[in-house]
Amino acid sequence: MSGAQETEAPAKGDRIAKLLARSGVASRREVERMIADGRIAKDGETITTPATLLHSLHGITVDGKMVKQPEPTKLWRFHKPVGALTAERDFSGRTTIYDVFKNTGADLPRVMPIGRLDLNTEGLLLLTNDGAFKRQMELPASGIPRTYRARTFGDVSQSQLEDLISGTVIEGVRYGRIDANLERRTGKNQWVELTLKEGKNREVRRVLEHLGLQVSRLIRTSYGPFYLDDLAKGEVATVRKIDLVNFRKRFEKAEKK
Incomplete structure (x- = not known):
């Protein structure tokens, strides 16, 4: 031997x-x-x-x-305004979130949005410099909750909204569990708060329209433990390193279960 x-x-x-x-x-x-x-x-x-x-x-x-060596993972909160595309460029000349960054003088490295908000949806959009972290956050299997507030017109009951908890099928597409609550109402106008984990394309609008409601305003208020809070439209704020580290620890621990 x-x-x-x-x-x-x-x-x-x-x-x-x-x-x-x-x-x-x-x-x-x-x-x-x-x-x-x-x-x-x-x-x-x-x-x-x-x-x-x-x-x-x-x-x-x-x-x-x-190419530079990877920087430490960073995260930013951005209040996306209505009328800005969640895209790097648009060949038809429409405004993108990157145009908003330039116009507001946001001091950012190259960042990528986590998930998307459609053209007419406003509110919290998370940004990161880490493509792998972006993908991890976006995967439906990650189960990260996102909360929205929708201003709607039409007739709806809390009972109808509670039925969304078991999921719904619209035109052959199944949408998962949505925790929805009716907020203040004036006549046929009301605000509805919805929390979901899948985030399919235009999911909130399609589900509410399926209930016969017209959506006049849609705002994302949170993504996981990160909140829009009082960020002004177009404003960007850095997530504290300790908050990001603590979230990733909890997130990775949950994934292993």
């Missing part, structure tokens, strides 16, 4: 798409498109597959520009 000590095999590393998403370059899916377009290289040699494994981003370039 040989007296030589066995050595552990070196770690294989992470996929380049994961590392670039973590560094805030783009989402994993966007990185895969960038690789397909030949925009990413290592030490001058074009990378051809998103399955490429790396230990670091040393020598990686995007469009010829060196």
Whole structure:
């Protein structure tokens, strides 16, 4: 028997798409498109597959520009106003959230929105510099609650709203549990508060319209433990590091159960 000590095999590393998403370059899916377009290289040699494994981003370039090593994960709260698209650019010239950042002079690095708010929905939009964290927060399986307040017109009862707790099917699409409560009412006008965990496209509007209500205003007031509070429209605020760290600890602990 040989007296030589066995050595552990070196770690294989992470996929380049994961590392670039973590560094805030783009989402994993966007990185895969960038690789397909030949925009990413290592030490001058074009990378051809998103399955490429790396230990670091040393020598990686995007469009010829060196990629910096990942910054620590950060999170911001943003009060998205009505009329701003949750997109980086719009070829028809409509205003995007990134235009709002420029117009308000927000001092931000490259950030990505966590989830989306449609054009006519306002309120809390979380931003992060970490693509992997963004994806983790958006997954339906994560079960992170989002709360909205909707100003509506029409007839609805608390009993009808409580029926949403067991989910509903609209035009073949199933929407999961929604905890909805009727707030103050004046005639046929009322505010409805809704908390859900799936966040399908236009889910709140479609469910309320299915109940015969017209939605004239929709505001997201919270996403997980992070709240809109008194942020002015267009304003951005940094989430304290301790609050982010504590949330991630609770979140990761819950995922392991």
